[in-house]
Amino acid sequence: MIKDEVAHMAFFKRHIPFWVIVIAVMTVTIGLSVATTTVLIQRDTVAESKQTTQRRILRVARATAKMPEVKAVIQQSNQGSKQNLQKFSKSLVKRDDVDFIVILSHNLIRLSHPKNSGVGHHFSSLKDPVPALRGRVHYSEEPGILGPEYRVFYPVYRGKSVIGVVCVGMTQKNIRDQIAKRTRPIWIGGLVGIITGAILAFLLGMYLRYILLGMTPKEIAERTARQTLIDDSLPEGIVAINNHGIVISANQVALDLFGAELAVNKKLPASLQTMLFPDKVAANTDNGSEIEFQDKQLLLSTNSLKVRERQIGQVVLIRDMSEISGLLNKLTGTEHYVSSLRAQTHEFMNQLQVINGLLELEDYPEVTKFIQQITDTYHQDVGYISDKIKWPAMVGLLLGKSKEAKEQQISFEITADSYVPQLLLESHVEVLLLRIVSNLLDNALTAFDDVSPENNVSLQLQFEAETAKLKISVADNGHGISPAVRKKMFEQGFSTKGDNRGYGMALIRSAVDELNGKLTVAGNHPKGSRLTAVVEVKEITV
Secondary structure, three states, rough: HHHHHHHHHHHHHHHHHHHHHHHHHHHHHHHHHHHHHHHHHHHHHHHHHHHHHHHHHHHHHHHOOOOHHHHHHHHHHOOOOOOOHHHHHHHHHHHHHOOOEEEOOOOEEEEEOOHHHHOEEOOOOOOOHHHHHHOEEEEEEEOOEEEEEEEEEEEEEEEEEEEEEEEEEEEEHHHHHHHHHHHHHHHHHHHHHHHHHHHHHHHHHHHHHHHHHOOOOOHHHHHHHHHHHHHHHOEEEEEEEEEOOOOEOOOHHHHHHHHHHHHOOOOOOHHHHHHOOOOOOOOOOOOEEEEEEEEEEEEEEEEEEEOOOOEEEEEEEEEEEHHHHHHHHHHHHHHHHHHHHHHHHHHHHHHHHHHHHHHHHHOOHHHHHHHHHHHHHHHHHHHHHOOOOHHHHHHHHHHHHHHHHHHHEEEEEEOOOOOOOOOOOOOOHHHHHHHHHHHHHHHHHHHOOOOOOOEEEEEEEEEEOOOEEEEEEEEOOOOOOOOHHHHHHOOOOOOOOOOOOOOOOHHHHHHHHOOOOEEEEEEOOOOOOEEEEEOOOOOOOO
């Protein structure tokens, strides 16, 4: 039995749309409310009608009992007279709009009655008028000649003595007709209310269906939960605002990036709104724009938020380009390394052909001389790096920087005491190390005021296996760094080289801090500067 009920409920959930359930529930609720109200009003109306009828027949009975004509005929009847009040009472019935007026003598003989045949006979129910003969007003609901009646018995006094009784009443049929007449508008109004409620419930259901895009609250909750999980798992930050600048959505990446400045359901600070949602971005931005925030380089892609072609706000996708820049450095270094190996392979094949030709000519002194030249060239171009650095990504980066230094006519060397073995590192650690070396060398290569054969940049890389620390030291013999500049050189945006610069040193500082390292700035004898970073490097255990 229980299984059948569960199956029925599951069937309804699958096959009955949510908006249909809303309409049904609202219709039943409104219908019950209106019906209950109508019944209560009808009940009060019936009670009021009965009270009104009671007051009316009592008023008529009291007025009739005080009439001299009535008292005189009753007194004469008590003395044996056959005179009645039939004609007189009918005129009163018509005037006072009651169904009957029955006047009784002291002996309860009818002196008037709705039917002429009833005059001169005893009252049909002798017990009802008795309380009135004792001076007490009495109400009664009993069947009479005209059917079920509601009546009042009122004593007729002459002096202080009761000489008769006046009975005034209304038939139940007449009372029901009057009540029906008064309650008919109530029932009509209730019916109109139920119909109106059903129509409004239908419109509300349609509106909910429109607003909820045809989904049920359960589907919305599940989709929202899934979307939140997806948003928080994305590497990009997401911030959405409405047309009034209120933040309506932000994932965890964005909250971590902007901190307390960003809060959902609160207005976005003017500085962030100007940065993330510039006024010029009116349409979707496909290519995005790059900005600098703190020590990070961010790529923004802003789009409009629309519902049924109506714009309700904007959303921005935020990507931290610092990591991407590191990956690009790594990729560029690898490309340099591969390109160098390819060039060496091609050159080696050519050199082998030359050697083979010299050997066929048996010119052995020339062979020896040519092999020595090959060795010197290899050491000058590649060997001096690969002999000391066994880390391919770093080798590739240094080959690229070496080529760049040569193009700027700057001498680039790696110190004799440098040595880095092949390291197995986590990707983000490798990216941070490449970022530090790349930015330190970039800073050193721009430390010269003019082109000179004496311009020199040196790099020292030393890995201590016992402490798992890597020392990175870059020195140049350029113009040096003044004490005033040293105080501000790690602040984002500060630069002595022009506007829209000053981010490299901030990136270096951030990367060193993330690797629990230490960064120092010193002079380089006899001139120039030396920047040294000592960072923790933990290899991946396999």
